[in-house]
Amino acid sequence: MALEVESAGADSTPLKNTPPDMYFNVKFRFNDFIPTQSGDLEEISENDLNITTNRYKLLPQINDFVSAIESLEHDGNLKNIRKRKRTLAGDTTFDPVHDKIQNALCNLLRNQYSKIYKKVDIETNRVDVKALTYDGQWHFYEIKTDNPKLSIRKGLGQLLEYAFYPKKEIAHKLIIISDSLPDKKTQTYLTHIRNKFSIPVFYQSFDLEKHELSKVY
Numbered sequence: 001m002a003l004e005v006e007s008a009g010a011d012s013t014p015l016k017n018t019p020p021d022m023y024f025n026v027k028f029r030f031n032d033f034i035p036t037q038s039g040d041l042e043e044i045s046e047n048d049l050n051i052t053t054n055r056y057k058l059l060p061q062i063n064d065f066v067s068a069i070e071s072l073e074h075d076g077n078l079k080n081i082r083k084r085k086r087t088l089a090g091d092t093t094f095d096p097v098h099d100k101i102q103n104a105l106c107n108l109l110r111n112q113y114s115k116i117y118k119k120v121d122i123e124t125n126r127v128d129v130k131a132l133t134y135d136g137q138w139h140f141y142e143i144k145t146d147n148p149k150l151s152i153r154k155g156l157g158q159l160l161e162y163a164f165y166p167k168k169e170i171a172h173k174l175i176i177i178s179d180s181l182p183d184k185k186t187q188t189y190l191t192h193i194r195n196k197f198s199i200p201v202f203y204q205s206f207d208l209e210k211h212e213l214s215k216v217y
Helices: 002-007 097-111 148-164 184-197
Strands: 084-087 091-094 117-124 127-133 138-143 171-178 201-207
Touching: 097 117, 097 127, 097 138, 097 201, 138 148, 148 171, 148 184, 148 201, 184 201
Parallel strands: 138 171, 171 201
Antiparallel strands: 084 091, 117 127, 127 138
């Protein structure tokens, strides 16, 4: 630690004068981990008063923990939707349609769907948008910018992992979002998946110009 401080051009003397027993790490074997009675890990809200730092250190418990589900504050930050350059083989201009849809969908659900959802989060636990109904059910939204069939192919695996891996049932509804309406075959395919495998997967298209969601397919 002293060498790292010195390499940054700072004085390491205060660090060297600190008693070594001030620094320690807490480790445990995964086999020693005792799960909760339900077996589910509970996400603590970022607004919990017990969390006073984002560094790895022991913290005193001030009051009862507030879970992310109980917190009515919206989590996640809206995306930067300005055109920007991304260096691949050369400089190309990247127009973040995905991020535009993600921001607009989040705002739409928070405002026009506020009677259905009491909490809408953006980009938390890798889910593009997730919304909590008033009866405690999570709906996960995964956004793709391909045609409906390809969007379902790409998005379904991600949603299944987010909602059920390794043996959980976090979301009650999985919704794939793209910017075009599905044809009859794709609609039939979705119905077939739900009936055959009991997978709660659905599809909606989002109109960026009108900021509107289609009906649920």
